[in-house]
Amino acid sequence: MSEMWPLLRPLCRKLALLGWASSAAGMAAGLAVAIASGTRLSPMMSTMQLVASVCMAVSVAAFVTAAALQRRAEARRTAEPRDAELRLETGAELPATVQSFLLGSLALLAGAVVFACAGLLLRSGPSAQSVAFCQVFLLGAAASGFTFMLFSKVSRLSKVSPRGRRS
Incomplete structure (x- = not known):
């Protein structure tokens, strides 16, 4: 990952950091609601639920914007033909870190999905805990999925010396 980080545009790096930070804050707020709330949400837990929802929106917006702003490897190659050090590996698979x-x-x-189904199967409907756990898992899924999208755009680039050997 450290080799791919410099290939991300500076704005995309900042947006990714914002996305990861808001995901972490949203997960913490969601876990607080899931663990500390009872059958009904207190005003403080309702605020935490709102914080988790806002963090999810900020996280998704940051990652979507970063992925949209990051140029694809092919576009980068045609946009910077004079840079002989960046070349596209043909037929290369995504690195294991990106696949993970x-x-x-x-x-x-x-x-x-499991927590959503469990909440829907309850007689009284979804509880505050099942909704909070859904938020936590959705935040994690969004952060991981959009991180995959962001890094998959640059993962096929590798540094190649002018003689054709990897450096």
């Missing part, structure tokens, strides 16, 4: 973000996103999304 996709797998993590799918696992967290499955967790969100």
Whole structure:
């Protein structure tokens, strides 16, 4: 990941950091509601639920914007033809680190579906805890999924010396 970080545009790096920070804040708020709330939400827990929802919106907006602003590897290659050090590896697979973000996103999304189904099956309807756990898992899935999208755009780039050898 440290090799791919400099390939992200500076604005995309800042947006990704904002997305990760808001995801962490939203997960913390969601876990606080899920763990500390009873059958009814107190005004403080309702505020925490609102914070988790706002953090989810900020996180998704930051990652979507960063992914949209990051140029694809092919566009970068044609836009900067004089840079001989950046070349596209043909037929290269995504690095394991980038692939793990996709797998993590799918696992967290499955967790969100499980908590949503469990909440819907309750006689009284979804509880505050099931909604909060859904938010936590959805935040994690969004952070992992959009991180995958962001880094998959630059992961096929590698540094190649002018002689064709990787540096």
